[in-house]
Amino acid sequence: MAIRDQLIKFEDSVREILKDAITEKEIVERLKPHFQTLLQTKDLLPAEYKKPSPDKYSQFLLYKPEDEVFSIVGFVWGPGQTAPIHDHLVWGLVGIYEGTIEETRYRKVPSAAGEQDYTLEVIDVVHVNRNDISFVYPPNADIHSVRNLSEQPAITIHVYGTDIGKQQRHIYHQDTHATSDVITVHKNSSPIYS
Secondary structure (H helix, E strand, O other): OOHHHHHHHHHHHHHHHHHHOOOHHHHHHHHHHHHHHHHOOOOOOOHHHOOOOOOOOEEEEEEOOOOOOOEEEEEEEOOOOEEEEEOOOOOEEEEEEEOEEEEEEEEEEEEOOEEEEEEEEEEEEEEEEOOOEEEEEOOOEOEEEEEOOOOOOEEEEEEEOOOOOOOOEEEEEOOOOEEEEEOOOOOOOOOOOO
């Protein structure tokens, strides 16, 4: 089956699940087997996009429907590259396509002073390998950091409940307990598969 056909089949699954799913947690749980199948697609991220950038990870928009009800994005992680502690404010699945990464999951714990003053509590640190799938969804499973501890590049494929390249989110600064707004734009302006 051609990659474009597999993406259309995946889109049909997403839309079917979104019709009656009540929570974002339910969306990621029901979508996971469909995403697992998509992760088996050979050359989902074409070879010309697989070279890591020297300074930070690269983010490529693979596919999104016109209504942007979801997006599929490929990330390329060079050795030692890290994404800071951040949230998504939308459901998502993260699949390891090549290599291995470390994901640290956090919970935001407000202080007695209120929501603006908080600490981040580490919930879990996991090492994920090829074909493993992780997830994010607000409010309870939405904050994490990601890094490639390997000497080899890693590639992750993500699906989010919006075009994540337009989604305003937050970076969390543990040392100051502050957040800053961020939009992580794609390196390509049009989807690789349209």
